[in-house]
Amino acid sequence: MMFVFKQFELNQHQVSLLLPEKNQAAALFEAVQADRKELRKWMPWVDDTKSERAEAKFIKYIQGQMVNGKVFMLTIVVDQVPVGMIDFHNIDRANRHAEVGYWLSSQAQGQGVMTRSLEAIIDYGFKTLGLHKILIQVDTENTKSSAIPQRLGFSREAVFKEQIYFHGQFRDFEEFGLVNPVDRH
Structure with a gap:
């Protein structure tokens, strides 16, 4: 049985945010395989x-980390395919x-898809988890990824040289932050 966290329609596509389940592994691995070269530029876990x-x-x-409250992860599914x-x-x-x-x-x-997914998790973080601030770290050269938090009102707070x-070199990261609007003075 799958647990649906959130669903929305976007450009005639049905998008679901689901709790991770082992039956999603094949499709997620396929997505990683198809984009391995590009994902590898930014994601250290790809080689594993x-x-x-x-x-x-x-x-x-x-799943174990979620039970212990260390992580909250969702699988992004478009038209019933984990992506x-x-x-x-x-x-x-x-x-x-x-x-x-x-x-x-x-x-x-x-x-x-990612902008709407980020909106959903931000809403959960502020309203349900009671977070004061949400942070996102992005490689400074990953402009597509850094555009997403900027689109949603995150501020660029720091660059970590x-x-x-x-991949055999030191990389610069930028950090974006968003403070819960309810907590602002």
């Missing part, structure tokens, strides 16, 4: 995703902030 079994193992791990994921991680309950991560198949990009060692 070598099989459908590895994806299923990751989903099982995430990406979005999550809260580094959830800091004491300081009421969390980071968002996301990826999306090239087949579903450019249609507003040579923050991550990735």
Whole structure:
């Protein structure tokens, strides 16, 4: 049985945000395989995703992390096909902030799917989790990814020079932040 977090229609497509289930592993692995070269530029986990079994193992791990309140992850499904994921991680309950991560198949990009998915998780973070602030870190060269938080009113708060060692080089990251409008003075 699948748990539907949110559903919406977008450009004649049905988009669902679902809790991760092992039966999504094959389609998610297929999406990673199809976009491996592009995803590999930005996502350190891509090289570890070598099989459908590895994806299923990751989903099982995430389910455990969700039960423990460490992560909140959703599978993005377009027209009943899993095409990406979005999550809260580094959830800091004491300081009421969390980071968002996301990826999306090239087949579903450019249609507003990730923007709407991010809106849904922001709403959940502020209204249900009681977060004060949501953060997103993006490689400075990943302009498509950094456009999404900017479109939703996030502010570019910092650039971390040579923050991550990735593919044999140090990479710069920029961090975007959004404060819960209810908490603003």
